[in-house]
Structure formats: structure tokens, C-alpha cells
Amino acid sequence: VKISDIRLARRVARVVPPWLGGQLQRAPARLTFGLTGPFNGQQRRVEAVRSMFAAIPFGAVVETGTYRALTTRFLSRLTGAPIVTIEVNADYHDYARRRLAAFGSVYPLKGESPAVLTLLAADAAWTSVPTFFYLDAHWLDNLPLVDELLVIVSAWPEFVALIDDFRVEGDDGYGYDDYGPGKILELSLLSPPEPPEPPELTELAELRVFWPAASSRSETGARQGYVVLATPGTMADRLAELSELRAGGTLAQARH
Numbered sequence: 006v007k008i009s010d011i012r013l014a015r016r017v018a019r020v021v022p023p024w025l026g027g028q029l030q031r032a033p034a035r036l037t038f039g040l041t042g043p044f045n046g047q048q049r050r051v052e053a054v055r056s057m058f059a060a061i062p063f064g065a066v067v068e069t070g071t072y073r074a075l076t077t078r079f080l081s082r083l084t085g086a087p088i089v090t091i092e093v094n095a096d097y098h099d100y101a102r103r104r105l106a107a108f109g110s111v112y113p114l115k116g117e118s119p120a121v122l123t124l125l126a127a128d129a130a131w132t133s134v135p136t137f138f139y140l141d142a143h144w145l146d147n148l149p150l151v152d153e154l155l156v157i158v159s160a161w162p163e164f165v166a167l168i169d170d171f172r173v174e175g176d177d178g179y180g181y182d183d184y185g186p187g188k189i190l191e192l193s194l195l196s197p198p199e200p201p202e203p204p205e206l207t208e209l210a211e212l213r214v215f216w217p218a219a220s221s222r223s224e225t226g227a228r229q230g231y232v233v234l235a236t237p238g239t240m241a242d243r244l245a246e247l248s249e250l251r252a253g254g255t256l257a258q259a260r261h
């Protein structure tokens with residue numbers, strides 16, 4: 006199966022209604038090019054995430070973009086920490102809520118991700134523990150990623166954020182999302198040339214950047230790229246020890 010077919014299948018999946026998508030997701034991963042596995046069916050990615058959770062005792066997990074809760078369910082098996090998953094589409098939210106009913110400590114919330122993150126940010130129970138964010142709410146014209154990150158850096162002293170569908174520096178074999186000018190999921194979106202525009206982006210400058218160490222050729226499923234951002238100190242130091250990740254310095258250093 007060609008990677009372009011898999012990417013086409015992902016695009017088609019966006020218009021499949023939740024009830025039908027749910028039936029399809031019961032199909033074994035080998036019959037769906039791996040797309041019915043968590044993290045776009047990417048095994049190397051799953052290994053990297055497992056390592057991050059083994060290295061860091063995350064006290065909370067927050068996912069933006071629930072869709073059909075496939076990765077949410079995987080994450081809830083991986084950790085006993087409470088999980089919030091945020092979805093703007095009412096149908097997907099309702100569907101995911103039912104799929105997650107039997108999963109303890111998982112809280113599906115409906116709304117625009119930056120607004121819901123702002124609510125969580127006001128609650129010390131969520132912000133006072135090292136938190137793993139899976140930022141995957143990019144599908145629509147409105148790209149919430151920068152707003153999500155600005156809320157997160159302003160409130161969480163310790164976090165790791167995995168951003169999906171991101172252009173991987175040094176490996177063009179990974180796919181990434183491109184919604185037009187100023188809306189490409191790549192480093193320039195988070196770390197533009199001086200002076201940063203919007204100026205709040207300076208708040209992201211000291212975050213540490215990590216890339217997948219695995220070559221895109223060894224990845225499975227949709228082979229979408231990702232980047233991991235971590236707060237300096239314990240979070241970044243622990244990630245720096247993992248063989249599944251390749252350290253890329255600070256966001257400011259990564260500026261090109």
C-alpha cells in the first residue's frame with residue numbers, strides 16, 4: 006500500500022460520520038493500513054510515547070482533538086493518570102463519550118480547545134502536576150495550535166507536548182499538515198524570525214524541541230511527523246535520555 010493512499014484514506018475519514026467510523030474502527034489494524042491503531046497507526050510513535058510515560062510519571066494527560074477516541078483509549082490503558090480529551094464537534098464528542106464511558110478517569114469535554122484549556126489552566130489540580138499534552142486538534146480552517154501552546158506555557162510549570170502532523174526537520178519522509186500560508190505545521194509557525202509575531206511567541210522560546218529518532222522509512226501507518234516540546238529542567242532532561250527521540254535544542258535555537 007502506497008503512503009499516498011493512506012493519506013487519501015485519512016482525508017476521506019474526515020467526512021465519514023461518527024457511527025460509520027466507529028464500525029470501521031473495529032476492523033483489525035492490518036485491514037485498514039494500520040489506520041485503526043492509536044497515533045495514526047504509527048508503531049514507532051507508540052514506542053516513543055510508551056518510553057516517555059516510562060521515563061516521566063505524568064500526573065495528568067490532555068488531548069486536543071478527540072475524534073473517535075482511539076488514541077484516548079490507548080492513553081488510558083497506558084496510564085492511571087486522569088485524562089481530559091477536548092473535541093469541538095458535537096457528534097464526535099457524543100460518540101467518543103459513549104466509547105469512553107467504561108474507561109475510568111477519562112473526561113471528554115466539548116468546546117474549542119484553547120477555551121477549554123483556559124478553564125483547566127485556572128484549576129491547580131490540573132496544572133500542578135507534570136502533564137502530557139497530545140495536541141491533535143488541527144483539521145479545520147481555524148488552527149488552534151499556537152493559542153493552545155500559549156495557554157499551556159502560561160499555566161503549566163512542567164509539561165511535555167506532542168504535536169501531531171508536524172514537519173520533521175531532517176526527515177522529509179514524514180507527512181505534515183499544510184492549511185495554506187501561515188498555517189503550516191512546521192517550526193516557523195512557533196518560532197518565526199525576530200521580532201516574533203505575535204510577540205507572545207517569545208514565551209515559547211525556551212521550550213526544548215525533540216524529534217522522532219526513527220527514520221520515516223521505519224515508521225508504519227500514516228507516517229505523519231511530530232514534534233515534542235518540553236519545559237526545560239526535569240521534563241527535557243528525562244526526554245534527552247530516550248533513544249526514541251532526537252534533541253533539537255530550544256525553540257529559539259531551532260529558528261531558521
Ligand SMILES: C[S@@+](CC[C@H](N)C(=O)[O-])C[C@H]1O[C@@H](n2cnc3c(N)ncnc32)[C@H](O)[C@@H]1O
Nearest residue numbers: 070071072075076092093094117118141142149
Ligand atoms: C486528527 S483528529 C483527532 C484524532 C485523535 N486525536 C486520534 O488520535 O484518534 C482532529 C479532531 O480535532 C477536532 N478539532 C478541530 N479543531 C478543534 C478545536 N479548535 N478544538 C477542539 N477540537 C478540534 C476535529 O473535529 C477532529 O475530531
